[in-house]
Amino acid sequence: MANKNYDLLIVGSGIVGLAHAYEAKKRGLSVAIVEQNTRCTGASIRNFGxxxxxxxxxxxxxxxxxxxxxxxxxxxxxxxxxxxxxxxxxxxxxxxxxxxxxxxxxxxxxxxxxxxxxxxxxxxxxxxxxxxxxxxxxxxxxxxxxxxxxxxESREAIPQLANYLQSTMGVDFYWETEVLSIDGSSVHSSNNRFDAQRIVICPGADLTGIVKPYIEKHDLxxxxxxxxxxxxxxxxxxxxxxxxxxxxxxxxxxxxxxxxxxxxxxxxxxxxxxxxxxxxxxxxxxxxxxxxxxxxxxxxxxxxxxxxxxxxxxxxxxxxxxxxxxxxxxxxxxxxxxxxSSTDDALIEKVSSVMRIAIVSSGTGASTAFGLAKDNFDEWLGK
Incomplete structure (x- = not known):
């Protein structure tokens, strides 16, 4: 498997991941989203919209x-x-x-x-x-x-947003691709290997796997x-x-x-x-x-x-x-x-200079994810 290179690699295709992709493309970055399922299946499509x-x-x-x-x-x-x-x-x-x-x-x-x-x-x-x-x-x-x-209508809007990011804004999507490990800026998945200048993991309600060691202190x-x-x-x-x-x-x-x-x-x-x-x-x-x-x-x-x-x-x-x-x-x-979370509406865990974890921890992802992504990049990349 040949390495694929991006300015930003996002793990997770829920609204927080999609919002980060949108905000990153506005800043001129090359972006890929890696998702373990064939489509978004979590909170982002199960809510009220x-x-x-x-x-x-x-x-x-x-x-x-x-x-x-x-x-x-x-x-x-x-x-x-x-x-x-x-x-x-x-x-x-x-x-x-x-x-x-x-x-x-x-x-x-x-x-x-x-x-x-x-x-x-x-x-x-x-x-x-x-x-x-x-x-x-x-x-x-x-x-x-x-x-x-x-x-x-969330179950329609989230796929429509993903399609727009891919077809119009040039975001690459890798479906059915599970991230197995991350070593610095190298991401090893079930289907591909990636190198990225920055990595954002947006796990939604999946609080196990590769993110668990980094978020345990937040008592989610x-x-x-x-x-x-x-x-x-x-x-x-x-x-x-x-x-x-x-x-x-x-x-x-x-x-x-x-x-x-x-x-x-x-x-x-x-x-x-x-x-x-x-x-x-x-x-x-x-x-x-x-x-x-x-x-x-x-x-x-x-x-x-x-x-x-x-x-x-x-x-x-x-x-x-x-x-x-x-x-x-x-x-x-x-x-x-x-x-x-009993203390925070959202959290951005700064794992390293390369990797961050972004989670909306209040059930307000549909309403706040774009703002969270903007704040994350404003601080990380500069306004």
Whole structure:
């Protein structure tokens, strides 16, 4: 096997790896991606495809989300990636949630977001918001709206992005190629040998193998999610992505506000089973009208293999509470899994002057990976 030479070799074809390839090509580097599977199979295609800015942790994560959303929009137009719907609606059912929403609007992250109290509901369609009737507003005291969010179909968008990187930007992909060892700048794989000026390993939830010795000190866990695709009545159209009080109590951009303490306390009392399973509702819609619904969060040293019927029913119960749904059929079930850290939203492990490991450790890869890659290269290569 002849050596293949690149400025940058990336191990892993998930969104973090693809983002690093995109950012490297913008800097004029020759780039290859090595992937052990025939295609991306991990968290990057199992998620909501929900590109979120509002609610992200302050500072680096929020800034990375802003940048990543901009890149996604640019790529959507050139890589034939369809944006399915835009905007996010958070239904506030408790007075404590209303206080969190109002406090959020006073922060820099609340720019361009809006809170709509009950009295304004009849005027929302006149303000240009369509399909508001798809929300069940019976129990809500107000709506927090963010215009920054949008949704792509992950299982389609990730292959489309890989194809664009290969066909238009000149990234070489080596599928079904497992990296066996790395010696300095030499990478030995099952199919080829590579030499690279720089190496970035993007393992996603695969925390074993060649990366294990370098990341053990970070005490990463695996978070397993339960996800559903649901068919509902004909003609049902969401006004955007939908979340609830539980999201305000979970996402750091909201939950770290002082006003969130009371909300988290009340949810803990009123919804202990939801807190136990880490359930906070997200609902997005696909082009065929089906809804992608989730999710729960279970943490451990390995993926939780078996899905729980009781968790599924809790998710569906909350969905009915906030959406005007008259019927549903579950047409797909799956689990997602991502690496999770109790201290960091993402990490860049600097193994050597040649090699780094990049991991999003908060389940926000779709929303922040381009920003993480930019920050990595800005520091490594210079802006």
């Amino acid at each position: 929900f590109i979120t800015v509002s609610g992200q942790g302050a500072r680096d994560t929020w800034q990375r989300a802003i940048y990543s959303a901009q890149v996604w929009r640019e790529l959507a137009s050139v890589a034939e990636i369809k944006i399915l719907h835009q905007g996010a609606w958070i239904l506030c059912e408790r007075p404590e949630a209303v206080e969190v929403a109002k406090a959020f609007l006073k922060t820099p992250m609340g720019i361009d977001c809006q809170y709509y109290p009950q009295a304004s509901y009849p005027n929302l369609e006149a303000l240009g918001f369509k399909n508001i009737h798809s929300l069940n507003l019976t129990n809500s005291l107000g709506l927090l709206y963010s215009p920054h969010e949008f949704r792509v 866990k695996l978070c397993t999610l339960q996800m559903l695709r649901i068919k509902v009545q004909e003609g049902f159209i969401l006004p955007g992505s939908v979340m609830t009080d539980n999201s305000l109590a979970r996402y750091l951009g909201w939950s770290e506000l002082p006003e969130a303490k009371a909300l988290k306390g009340r949810i803990a009392i009123e919804m202990p089973e939801y807190v136990k399973e880490g359930i906070h509702l997200i609902v997005v819609q696909s082009a065929d009208g089906s809804l992608v619904v989730g999710d729960s969060h279970r943490y451990g040293c390995s993926e939780h293999v078996f899905a729980s019927e009781s968790i599924e029913q809790l998710i569906i119960k909350l969905m009915y509470r906030v959406l005007s749904i008259t019927e549903h059929t579950v047409i797909e079930r799956w689990t997602g899994v991502y690496p999770s």
